[in-house]
Amino acid sequence: MSREMLSATDEAEKVSEFIDLNRYPIHRLETPEGRGLLEKCQQELRTRGACQLHGFLRPYAVERLVAEALGKADSAYRTDDTHNVYFETIPDSVADDDPRGMRQHSSKLTIAWDRVDQDSPLRAVYNWDALTNFIGQALEMPQFYRYDDSLGACSVALFEKGDELGWHFDRSHFAVTLMLQPTDAGGEYEYFHMLRTPGDENEQGVVSRLRGSSEGVIRLANEPGTLSLFRGRYSMHRVKPVLGETTRVNAVLAYSEKPDDKLNSLTQSLFYGRTT
Numbered sequence: 001m002s003r004e005m006l007s008a009t010d011e012a013e014k015v016s017e018f019i020d021l022n023r024y025p026i027h028r029l030e031t032p033e034g035r036g037l038l039e040k041c042q043q044e045l046r047t048r049g050a051c052q053l054h055g056f057l058r059p060y061a062v063e064r065l066v067a068e069a070l071g072k073a074d075s076a077y078r079t080d081d082t083h084n085v086y087f088e089t090i091p092d093s094v095a096d097d098d099p100r101g102m103r104q105h106s107s108k109l110t111i112a113w114d115r116v117d118q119d120s121p122l123r124a125v126y127n128w129d130a131l132t133n134f135i136g137q138a139l140e141m142p143q144f145y146r147y148d149d150s151l152g153a154c155s156v157a158l159f160e161k162g163d164e165l166g167w168h169f170d171r172s173h174f175a176v177t178l179m180l181q182p183t184d185a186g187g188e189y190e191y192f193h194m195l196r197t198p199g200d201e202n203e204q205g206v207v208s209r210l211r212g213s214s215e216g217v218i219r220l221a222n223e224p225g226t227l228s229l230f231r232g233r234y235s236m237h238r239v240k241p242v243l244g245e246t247t248r249v250n251a252v253l254a255y256s257e258k259p260d261d262k263l264n265s266l267t268q269s270l271f272y273g274r275t276t
Helices: 003-015 032-048 059-071 121-126 129-138 203-210 265-272
Strands: 050-053 077-083 104-111 154-159 164-168 175-181 189-192 217-220 227-230 236-239 248-253
Touching: 003 121, 003 129, 032 050, 032 129, 050 217, 059 121, 059 154, 059 175, 059 248, 077 265, 121 154
Parallel strands: none
Antiparallel strands: 050 227, 077 104, 104 154, 104 164, 154 248, 164 236, 175 227, 175 248, 189 217, 189 236
């Protein structure tokens, strides 16, 4: 066996303490089981814009990460913003039926990547090349890299009572998250698959949903340990307000189509309250 193969095997054994590689053989995509998993994810992303792998993280890893996150809550950076569905500044004057003028609210706490413990399971998982390769192939991205950002590479979001993520479209083509702890009431993740398209903003449909229509809504399960891949550029989505006392905790794993990609100073300051 080559040194490279031994190294890969050693890495897999280490990460298997945190990821259930028996259920999800993401490091063996050349095997029938690995190919089947990859094809399943690709198909779900094509047809409904989302793929969830429940039980991806082992309970032990989830418990450690929740404890770490809650222990850092007092030093996490809080954001509380009003925005429209496009995450733009709301114009001073706009028609009643223009979605650009319909206010949304988002608030949460964020723990930046440089505040995550060096021995955290999250570091072992995010830095594993096999995970990066799997996610890139599942999303069918020809080029796929981990973010090279000391704050935003892999952050942890905490939603306390009253926090939410208002309806919006993502500017990126995909989002990758790990659910660590759902709240005991509220905090559901909802989306409308392909509510707009590259050639049609469908403003009437957007306004209808913003005014309360649930036609076509899809709700994703908030199970601890779930890896979720989501295409949100054309699918409007939100995290409903947290109503319970239990803090909703999830990790956000950032990737890019370009190597060495990172946030600019303005975005770092907006998301994390500081720059590097």
